[in-house]
Amino acid sequence: MASFLLALAALLLRRPRRTPRSALSIATRATAFIAALCFFWSAPVTLAAVNRATGVPNMGAPLTYGSISALSCSLIILLIHWRGGPRERIRRMTRLTVAVYGTLIVAVVVLFGLADADTERLTDLDTYYANTPYMREMITLYLMGHLASTIVLSAVCLKWARDEVTGLLRLGLRLILAGLLLDALGFTLAKVTAVVARWLGYDLDVLSTNVAPPAAALGALIYSAGFVLPRLGSAAAAERQSLTTYRALRPLWSAVxxxxxxxxxxxxxxxxxxxxxxxxxxxxxxxxxxxxxxxxxxxxxxxxxxxxxxxxxxxxxxxxxxxxxxxxxxxxxxxxxxxxxxxxxxxxxxxxxxxxxxxxxxxxxxxxxxxxxxxxxx
Known part of the structure; x- marks a missing residue:
């Protein structure tokens, strides 16, 4: 359901044909699309299908972790464009973000290739392989990358919220912060706790398998709504103005x-x-x-x-x-x-x-x- 709603958001946010391309518009649609991919790849049915199609047990893992890292990257890029500023500064920060998370994604793929993970796990891979060489590092790397993006986004949103922003922008910031908090506590912290518990010889797998997935889905929907709402609000205002102008021009059209x-x-x-x-x-x-x-x-x-x-x-x-x-x-x-x-x-x-x-x-x-x-x- 989360994957469907986010994909629908990406379609609804498409620009009219005559509207010039906007980096913010592209970043918004890309983030919604990548978020939809995350939930699509992480579904057990999809993981099993990928494993069967490739003949590689757990091949869906690097796809899922790579898409989660790509989502972390796209969220930071979206916030960079949302805040605006000098064009050169935006380009520099965007390139740096892509370089960091691109390297992380490559590392995830390489570590998976080096690991010995022959037993297929569709719902508890993080905890099952928490102590397996290379898989351990891969899992830790993607979790830290996602946690880092959450911290960066939260810090920037809190700093921005202290400025005098009102209306839908303020509501959007609050939704982003609420979604990020739910993602950090419900997903990342739950996953990290379960993995660390495995390192220490304890079993808290329920946090990873039962708590983290629904928390991630709900958090993604909330902070995605926070990014989208101000843009939809401004678009709705523009459409209302267009409707007013359209009605004002009807008498002229009737005359000519x-x-x-x-x-x-x-x-x-x-x-x-x-x-x-x-x-x-x-x-x-x-x-x-x-x-x-x-x-x-x-x-x-x-x-x-x-x-x-x-x-x-x-x-x-x-x-x-x-x-x-x-x-x-x-x-x-x-x-x-x-x-x-x-x-x-x-x-x-x-x-x-x-x-x-x-x-x-x-x-x-x-x-x-x-x-x-x-x-x-x-």
């Missing part, structure tokens, strides 16, 4: 789609129902811009000059005066395309649409109430 010189394809309800508001907004803006560019033959550049001069006379800055000129030509062009214009148009040779569409939509909503002679003053 029927007067465009060529039909503009509008997505059907069936095509829209599964799309996020940001995707809907992107399509709507593209359609509006296409329709407006088709109306350039109805634009009157003389009217644009008049609107520009009037804006400058009112004390507007040149940029705002240019926006007023563009807005006046577009609104007058919509009138002319609808058959309500006066006199022939004098279209510009070149026209580049730069006006904010929401501002234009607000002006178009006033189009029905305004007298024709008022258009040049907008």
């Amino acid at each position: 789609k029927d007067v465009a010189t060529a039909p503009v394809a509008e997505p059907t309800r069936w095509q829209l129902w599964w799309q996020l508001p940001s995707s809907r907004l992107y399509l709507l803006e593209a359609n509006i811009r296409d329709a407006l560019l088709q109306l350039t033959a109805h634009f009157d550049q003389q009217l644009g000059r008049t609107a520009y001069a009037a804006a400058v006379a009112r004390g507007e800055e040149r940029e705002r005066a240019r926006v007023a000129s563009e807005k006046a030509m577009i609104i007058d062009g919509i009138r002319r395309a609808s058959g309500h214009g006066r006199g022939p148009a004098d279209p510009p040779e070149k026209f580049r649409l730069t006006i904010d569409l929401v501002e234009l939509a607000t002006a178009v909503q006033r189009l029905g109430q305004a007298a024709p002679e008022q258009v040049g003053t907008w």
Whole structure:
């Protein structure tokens, strides 16, 4: 179940196609995916299948321990990108983390190859081989690597939590700390205690076989939620803003789609129902811009000059005066395309649409109430 939920999180966190690649986004999805792999490889059914497929008893062990070490590495890298900072510093710390844990993973594989571990153990390998040469070192190495990442993450999160962070970021930090605490106490400490007990001649295998796995699963889900929640929160806020803008642009789309010189394809309800508001907004803006560019033959550049001069006379800055000129030509062009214009148009040779569409939509909503002679003053 934990593997499925984390894999689902990796899919849900994919970026829209038009969104630029983000190192934080890649690190978030990679961490969720690697965490899912950890629980997949550590499942007894998977371990048995790997052992049978390779013909090597306990071959699933280095896969599991390697993926746990990779998860430790990805968690540190995710936190590095989450905190941000100078790009060169982020790259340097990321490379150092990859080098350290890459070396650890290679060491795990080499030690397993040197060990004599012919008896298949699917649930109690850590304690069963706790005193076996090379297997002992392999088990100790992966546990220490995981414990080190937990300590580093906890220290950084505690230091960051002392800063003035609020909202979902504060909640995310608390979830990360709670998940890391559960992972450190429920998984790492339980495993270490059981292994050390074997070294001393005692049997506390129940800590390794019954306590550690569910604690690791729950801890991973909690701290993964801590990393993901702030990002989902900001994404939800962006989608709400996209929905607001989409609704604001609908009147403008209604005004231009029927007067465009060529039909503009509008997505059907069936095509829209599964799309996020940001995707809907992107399509709507593209359609509006296409329709407006088709109306350039109805634009009157003389009217644009008049609107520009009037804006400058009112004390507007040149940029705002240019926006007023563009807005006046577009609104007058919509009138002319609808058959309500006066006199022939004098279209510009070149026209580049730069006006904010929401501002234009607000002006178009006033189009029905305004007298024709008022258009040049907008």
